[in-house]
C-alpha cells in the first residue's frame with residue numbers, strides 16, 4: 397500500500413478471473429451445474445461481506461445470516477405482497493441489510509472479543525423465530541412466465557451465473573478499493589489494536605458502524621438475489637446457523653482479510669458441498685454441514701489464516717530462501733540524535749500545555765488514581781514514575797480520554813478536555829504509544845506508521861509522506877518495505893513511536909517505551925526521544941525503571957498508591973527520603989553511592 401501499485405496490476409487479475417469464469421460458465425448445459433456455478437459467486441460475495449466486517453476489523457460475527465435472511469425476505473415479500481420486481485427489490489434488500497447493520501451495531505459494539513461474537517449469534521436466531529411467529533414459514537416467489545426478464549426469471553439459467561458474476565466483480569473491485577483506501581487502513585488499525593487506533597485519531601465507533609452497515613448491505617443484497625435463484629424463502633434456510641457458518645467458513649478457508657480469500661473458499665467448498673449433497677444427500681442428509689465443519693477444522697490445523705495466506709507465506713519463504721527474513725538493505729542510519737545541549741529544559745515560567753487538577757479514578761474498591769494534580773510545561777520531558785500498580789497507566793488513560801475520571805479535570809492548553817474521546821484529543825495534537833506493541837505483522841512498516849498519519853492528512857499521498865518523515869525522525873528511514881512481523885524489539889518500539897509521531901503531535905505520551913530492551917537499545921531510544929523533544933515536542937513518559945529516566949527527563953512526578961508522592965528535578969527526587977523509602981529502596985541507595 398505504501399508504494400502504490402498501478403490500478404491495472406490490481407484490477408487485472410480480478411477482471412481476468414471473472415472473464416475466464418464467464419467463458420467456462422456459458423459452456424455448461426447441465427442445470428444442476430449451472431446452479432452450482434451461480435452459488436459460487438453468491439457465497440463468495442457473502443464471504444466478502446463477512447470479510448469486510450470481521451476479516452478487516454477483527455470483530456468476529458457469528459450472525460451474518462441476520463442480514464442475509466432479512467435481504468431474502470425483503471425481496472420475497474416485496475415481490476409477493478407488492479408485486480415489486482427483484483431488480484428493485486434487491487437494492488431495497490441492500491438498504492434493509494445496511495439499516496439492520498446499524499441497528500445491530502449500535503448496542504453490540506459495546507461488547508468486545510468473544511462477547512461480541514456470541515451476541516451476534518443471537519440476532520439470526522431471534523429473527524428466525526420472529527419470521528416463524530409472523531407466519532412466514534415458506535414464502536414462494538410466483539412464476540412470471542410472460543415477463544420473465546422484468547422479474548429476473550430466466551429460462552436460460554446461465555443468465556443467473558452472469559448476474560452473480562457481475563455482482564461478484566463489483567464487490568471484488570469495491571473491496572480492492574477499500575483495502576487500498578484510508579478507510580481500509582483505518583479498519584486494519586482497528587484490527588491491530590483498537591485502543592491504538594483511537595489514539596491515532598480514528599473514530600473507531602463511527603467507523604465500525606459504517607462498516608457493519610456496508611457489510612450488512614452487501615449481505616442483504618446477496619440474500620435477496622439468493623431468494624430469486626431458489627424461488628422460495630424459509631426461516632431455516634436463510635437465518636439458520638449453517639448460513640452464518642457458510643459466510644465465515646468460505647472466508648476463513650480461503651483467507652481472512654483479503655479479497656481473494658472468500659472467492660477461493662467458495663470455489664473449493666461450494667462445488668464440493670453441492671456435489672456431495674447431490675450424490676449422498678439422500679442417505680447422508682446435512683452432508684454440506686459436515687463439509688463446512690471439516691473445512692474449518694482443517695484450516696485451523698493446517699493454515700490458520702486460510703489458503704491465500706498459506707500460499708503467500710510459502711512463496712515469500714521460497715523467494716527469501718530458508719534463512720531468517722532479511723531486513724532491507726539500505727537502511728539509513730538513525731536520525732542523528734541531537735546532543736542534549738541542543739535543547740534546554742523549560743523553566744517553571746514556561747506555559748502549561750497539560751494540567752491535571754485533582755483527578756481520581758476508582759475501579760470497584762481499588763483507588764487507582766487519587767486526587768492527582770500536576771502540570772506539564774510546554775517543551776519539557778516529564779517522567780512519571782512509580783512501582784507496579786502505582787496508577788501510571790490509569791493516569792495516562794485519564795489524560796488522553798480512554799477513561800473518564802470520577803473527579804477532577806484535565807486541561808489541554810487551558811481548555812477543559814476531561815473525558816474527551818482519544819481520537820478527538822489526537823486531532824488536537826496529543827499522541828500516545830502503548831506498553832504492548834501490537835503491530836499488524838503482515839503489513840509493511842510504512843503501512844503500520846501510515847495509520848498514524850491518516851486522519852491528519854488530506855490525501856493518501858500526504859499520509860504516506862508524513863509516515864516517511866516520521867520514520868526518518870526515529871531512524872527507520874529505508875525500512876519502509878520491511879514486514880512489521882520481522883522487526884526486532886527495538887525497531888518495533890521505534891515503529892510505534894513513528895506512528896505516534898506521524899500526525900505531528902505537540903504532546904507525546906509514552907507508555908513504558910523501554911520495556912524489554914537491553915542497555916544499548918535503551919541508549920539508542922534515549923537519543924531518539926531527546927531528538928524528538930529537541931524538535932519542540934513535549935514528552936510525558938511513564939516507566940517503573942529509573943536508570944534510563946534520570947538521564948532523559950527534565951522533571952519527575954512520582955506516583956505511589958495512586959497519589960503523587962513527590963515532584964521535582966531528577967536529583968531532588970532521587971534524593972527525596974520518602975521516594976527512596978517508598979519506591980527506590982535500599983538497592984537504589986547502594987547504587988547511588990557507587
Ligand SMILES: Nc1ncnc2c1ncn2[C@@H]1O[C@H](COP(=O)(O)OP(=O)(O)OP(=O)(O)O)[C@@H](O)[C@H]1O
Nearest residue numbers: 759762764782783784785786787788789790791940
Ligand atoms: N480496568 C481496571 N479494572 C480494575 N482495576 C484496575 C483496572 N485498571 C487498573 N486497575 C488497578 O488499578 C491499579 C493501578 O493500575 P495501573 O495499571 O494504572 O498501574 P501502573 O502503575 O501502570 O502499573 P504497571 O507498572 O504494572 O503497568 C492497580 O491496582 C490495578 O490493578
